Amino acid sequence: MLPISELVEPDRVHHTVYTDPEIFDREIENIWEKAWIYCGHESQIPNRGDFYTVQIGKQPMIMVRGKDNNIHVLYNRCPHRGTQLCGARSGNTGSTFVCSYHAWTFNLDGRIKGIPMAHGYDGTRMGYDNPSCSVKTAARVEAYRGFVFASLKHDGETLEDFLGEARIAFDDMCDRSPVGEVEVVPVCHRVIQHSNWKFFMENQLDALHPSVTHQSTGIAAGRIEQELKKKGETPPLYYHYLSTFASSFEKWDSVQTVNLPLGHGILTGYMGLRPDDQDTKEYVQAMYKAYGEERAEEYLGRSIHHVLVYPYLSVQSSLQQLRCLRPISANKTMSEIWHFRLKGVSTAIYRRSLWYYNLVNSPSTMVNADDLENWARGQRGLESDGGDWVSFHRNYGSDTIEDGVTYSSTGMSEGVMRSQFSAWSKYMEGSS
Ligand code: FES
Numbered sequence: 487m488l489p490i491s492e493l494v495e496p497d498r499v500h501h502t503v504y505t506d507p508e509i510f511d512r513e514i515e516n517i518w519e520k521a522w523i524y525c526g527h528e529s530q531i532p533n534r535g536d537f538y539t540v541q542i543g544k545q546p547m548i549m550v551r552g553k554d555n556n557i558h559v560l561y562n563r564c565p566h567r568g569t570q571l572c573g574a575r576s577g578n579t580g581s582t583f584v585c586s587y588h589a590w591t592f593n594l595d596g597r598i599k600g601i602p603m604a605h606g607y608d609g610t611r612m613g614y615d616n617p618s619c620s621v622k623t624a625a626r627v628e629a630y631r632g633f634v635f636a637s638l639k640h641d642g643e644t645l646e647d648f649l650g651e652a653r654i655a656f657d658d659m660c661d662r663s664p665v666g667e668v669e670v671v672p673v674c675h676r677v678i679q680h681s682n683w684k685f686f687m688e689n690q691l692d693a694l695h696p697s698v699t700h701q702s703t704g705i706a707a708g709r710i711e712q713e714l715k716k717k718g719e720t721p722p723l724y725y726h727y728l729s730t731f732a733s734s735f736e737k738w739d740s741v742q743t744v745n746l747p748l749g750h751g752i753l754t755g756y757m758g759l760r761p762d763d764q765d766t767k768e769y770v771q772a773m774y775k776a777y778g779e780e781r782a783e784e785y786l787g788r789s790i791h792h793v794l795v796y797p798y799l800s801v802q803s804s805l806q807q808l809r810c811l812r813p814i815s816a817n818k819t820m821s822e823i824w825h826f827r828l829k830g831v832s833t834a835i836y837r838r839s840l841w842y843y844n845l846v847n848s849p850s851t852m853v854n855a856d857d858l859e860n861w862a863r864g865q866r867g868l869e870s871d872g873g874d875w876v877s878f879h880r881n882y883g884s885d886t887i888e889d890g891v892t893y894s895s896t897g898m899s900e901g902v903m904r905s906q907f908s909a910w911s912k913y914m915e916g917s918s
């Protein structure tokens with residue numbers, strides 16, 4: 487493996503950062519098992535004993551609601567001989583975890599509760615007083631507005647410092663509810679992409695690709711929108727979700743990317759989600775009542791398309807969508823695709839989120855499917871001997887940097903990728 491400084495140059499990166507298993511293992515160690523990683527939303531485990539299993543780096547973990555109502559994140563490993571405590575993805579374990587092998591039992595915070603025939607350990611190092619007989623816990627667990635994160639390392643920045651300005655993802659999502667909260671729709675889609683996780687992160691703020699990759703879908707939807715308008719009908723909002731992908735290059739270029747420290751980023755540009763209909767009017771009135779007109783307008787008028795929490799989250803807050811990456815190997819990545827309900831709003835407003843979820847982000851969508859195809863082809867290309875470098879030269883030299891934040895000169899700048907690789911290098915060199 488080449489030194490990091492030889493893999494990442496300011497305007498290009500070596501192809502092996504997408505393909506080399508040794509580099510992938512180092513990413514797991516220096517990034518995924520070190521940074522704050524999203525586990526889930528607290529509404530996934532509303533009751534005592536509810537659990538949801540989650541992967542952090544290569545570690546199988548359990549997010550569980552404790553007796554004290556606090557959320558704990560434990561390694562899914564029995565301290566006796568290593569058996570995974572939870573075989574199911576989610577469920578309720580009651581007041582105790584019981585290992586299926588020899589029936590050691592554990593409290594919901596992981597502490598040892600019972601060892602059958604415990605006298606067998608008399609005179610050994612094992613016993614109730616030995617902390618290594620309890621389930622190991624994640625070093626740190628914190629939540630921000632109901633979104634739960636864990637870090638496997640004791641040292642490092644707080645969750646709030648890690649998220650930095652990318653906190654707006656969760657603020658924008660929750661503030662759109664008149665009660666300031668969202669709840670998860672309990673089932674997510676899971677997609678395996680046959681490509682490195684970086685393809686996903688780069689693509690989310692790549693404003694050059696939609697008009698090309700998603701042209702066929704966008705143009706078809708736009709055509710129907712026009713036909714309905716000609717007939718004097720109002721096209722349903724979901725056509726707009728799709729037709730907007732075929733916006734002109736000029737339009738996509740006019741958005742801006744804000745590239746934050748640690749690789750996070752924001753793509754500005756709102757998608758015009760305030761149609762003039764009765765459902766929207768009622769929703770806006772509920773927001774006015776909750777927050778007053780000025781603040782409600784501030785919340786509803788935020789101009790955000792995507793927020794990235796590097797290296798694994800893509801949040802479309804205005805439509806309550808969240809996608810989370812769980813890397814499997816250098817050339818295989820799982821994404822979880824979640825959506826949320828704004829609390830205190832009508833089903834009609836919720837349906838807008840559901841439409842977007844199914845039409846744009848689900849495995850059956852024509853939009854995401856095109857992206858997945860590009861990334862798989864990208865992976866195969868980068869695994870070949872057809873070239874050593876990946877180019878990120880677009881608009882190089884014209885970004886503006888203020889207080890560690892890089893503002894792209896145009897929406898289509900590859901400043902996004904340059905910023906992500908700057909963060910990647912710091913993580914990989916151990917300086918982040
Ligand atoms: S492996 Fe869990 S009780 Fe033995």
Ligand SMILES: [Fe+2]
Nearest residue numbers: 695696699857
């Ligand atoms: Fe795309």
